[in-house]
Amino acid sequence: MRYHFVVNGYADDVLRQMEEQMGFAQKYLNGMEQGEAIIYCRSAEDVQRLERHHSKEAVLISAREYAPEAVLHGLCDRIADGGLYIFGNDDAGTELSVRMAARLSGSSITEAESLWLSEESAGDSELINKIHVMKMVYANHMEAAFVMEREPYCISLARGAASQELRMGSFVIKEEISCENMAEHIVSQEFYPEALAGGLDEAKVILAAGRGVKNKENMAVIDKTARGLKAEVAVSRPAAMNAWKPMNRLIGVSGAMVGPEVCITAGVSGAAAFYAGIEKSKFIVAINTDEKAPIMKMANVAIVDDFLPIMEELNNICK
Numbered sequence: 001m002r003y004h005f006v007v008n009g010y011a012d013d014v015l016r017q018m019e020e021q022m023g024f025a026q027k028y029l030n031g032m033e034q035g036e037a038i039i040y041c042r043s044a045e046d047v048q049r050l051e052r053h054h055s056k057e058a059v060l061i062s063a064r065e066y067a068p069e070a071v072l073h074g075l076c077d078r079i080a081d082g083g084l085y086i087f088g089n090d091d092a093g094t095e096l097s098v099r100m101a102a103r104l105s106g107s108s109i110t111e112a113e114s115l116w117l118s119e120e121s122a123g124d125s126e127l128i129n130k131i132h133v134m135k136m137v138y139a140n141h142m143e144a145a146f147v148m149e150r151e152p153y154c155i156s157l158a159r160g161a162a163s164q165e166l167r168m169g170s171f172v173i174k175e176e177i178s179c180e181n182m183a184e185h186i187v188s189q190e191f192y193p194e195a196l197a198g199g200l201d202e203a204k205v206i207l208a209a210g211r212g213v214k215n216k217e218n219m220a221v222i223d224k225t226a227r228g229l230k231a232e233v234a235v236s237r238p239a240a241m242n243a244w245k246p247m248n249r250l251i252g253v254s255g256a257m258v259g260p261e262v263c264i265t266a267g268v269s270g271a272a273a274f275y276a277g278i279e280k281s282k283f284i285v286a287i288n289t290d291e292k293a294p295i296m297k298m299a300n301v302a303i304v305d306d307f308l309p310i311m312e313e314l315n316n317i318c319k
């Protein structure tokens with residue numbers, strides 16, 4: 001089996017990502033044959049300008065603008081056999097590694113910290129490779145071991161898992177695949193920088209919405225109330241999984257552990273995995289139609305009602 005680096009040539013910190021890929025390979029892939037680097041990028045000139053490399057040969061998947069769907073198309077077309085594909089640590093690497101594995105019926109693990117190989121008997125003296133990966137889970141509270149069973153194995157790296165200085169010089173570009181016209185369905189795109197300050201960690205007041213909020217339209221009511229209360233909006237897992245809010249708003253063992261002055265929950269049952277995230281709050285208000293929901297016993301104030309009229313009333317008070 002061979003391993004290949006998949007490089008985000010659009011990223012400002014591409015060299016840092018490549019150093020981590022090289023460090024990871026040196027630490028965990030000793031003895032495994034190295035394949036080519038697959039670099040998605042604007043142009044061959046951009047790649048040559050790096051003046052550093054970590055693989056001899058590279059295949060480029062190029063387009064003026066980064067479009068995940070187009071890169072994925074190029075990647076999946078290119079990959080004829082199995083092997084291990086190592087993506088860098090950024091949002092693109094995380095997304096592409098998972099989507100590539102899903103399309104090619106392989107396996108994926110994001111944010112890998114370490115890796116080792118084992119050979120196991122599949123009967124009739126046949127041996128099959130298995131890849132074991134360690135990664136941090138539940139907001140870095142635990143380390144878990146995963147086994148990947150189907151090729152291609154697609155992993156993205158945890159930040160700082162390992163690092164190794166790159167070699168000076170350029171990649172030998174074997175092939176350039178243009179994917180300029182593969183994302184014609186994208187009419188326009190805008191990028192918003194992620195807010196670095198503020199957020200849930202520093203919030204004094206949090207309004208947390210759960211599955212009981214029911215839909216994205218009702219989340220707009222929560223947003224409005226939060227603005228009036230000068231609160232940060234958070235969600236339970238079902239609400240995050242329904243994409244009512246992004247994952248960085250998730251509270252609980254898999255998300256943020258918060259300790260605001262006041263935490264108001266709306267339509268949250270208070271499962272242990274959620275409650276662990278808010279138990280350090282100084283004052284908890286729970287709004288739930290079910291008086292027997294576990295959160296009602298844990299709250300300082302429990303309101304048995306539909307959350308919508310309560311939000312409306314809070315909006316009136318905050319006017």
Ligand SMILES: Cc1cc2nc3c(=O)[nH]c(=O)nc-3n(C[C@H](O)[C@H](O)[C@H](O)COP(=O)(O)OP(=O)(O)OC[C@H]3O[C@@H](n4cnc5c(N)ncnc54)[C@H](O)[C@@H]3O)c2cc1C
Nearest residue numbers: 210211212236237252253254267268269271273274289307
């Ligand atoms: C390993 C693991 C990790 C997990 N990590 C997390 C985590 O980090 N965070 C997390 O949140 N969950 C996590 N979960 C899931 C967790 O166990 C619960 O399933 C989840 O917290 C339930 O979310 P909820 O309270 O929004 O939904 P539900 O449990 O479905 O509760 C919805 C509540 O809304 C109430 N309701 C319905 N309609 C209304 C209304 N109109 N007005 C007011 N109330 C209403 C209902 O009475 C109910 O109590 C994890 C689970 C596992 C197995």
